[in-house]
Amino acid sequence: MNTRWKATLLPVLLACRGIRVAMTVVIRPALPSDLVPLAQLFARTREAAFPWLTATKVKSLEKEFQDQTAGETVFVAADKFSSSVVGFVSVWEPARFLHHLYVSPERQGEGIGSQLLASITSRLPPPYQLKCLVQNRRARAFYQRHGWYPITVGQSAEGDYELLEWSNRPDRSNA
Structure with a gap:
């Protein structure tokens, strides 16, 4: 083959x-x-x-x-x-x-x-951040499964977004 x-x-x-x-x-x-x-x-x-x-x-x-x-x-x-x-x-x-x-x-x-x-x-080393468009539900679900959490919201030319963060702080539950 x-x-x-x-x-x-x-x-x-x-x-x-x-x-x-x-x-x-x-x-x-x-x-x-x-x-x-x-x-x-x-x-x-x-x-x-x-x-x-x-x-x-x-x-x-x-x-x-x-x-x-x-x-x-x-x-x-x-x-x-x-x-x-x-x-x-x-x-x-x-x-x-x-x-x-x-x-x-x-x-x-x-x-x-x-x-x-x-x-x-x-x-x-953490923390890490990223922006994810609110309408991009599949990406938001992916990041949530990996323990990312929203810390604020904002607007861009592409639409509303969430600023997500991942850290190893004990008060945050990262998967």
């Missing part, structure tokens, strides 16, 4: 058997060669995650992605078999602010987002 078929077929076979397939990814620091796949994933997952936003034309996906993640630490989830980028997380380390966490829509529900989140929480 060639590598392309393994990359395509193995996750499907495992999923059919009820096996979570996050084991088919490796989390690693982003490389310069990841720029185009990251920009494409960034655009595709934002479109899927925020369907209520008016689509805007982006002259350069690479430029938009670079602007959004300038100065941030970026980790990617890469498929072990095909090496394709299936998710990423970016964090502004000085503020411990998680700016982006996206997983390819067809790979969501496999535990990849949890692995990406763990790559940051194992790297930096």
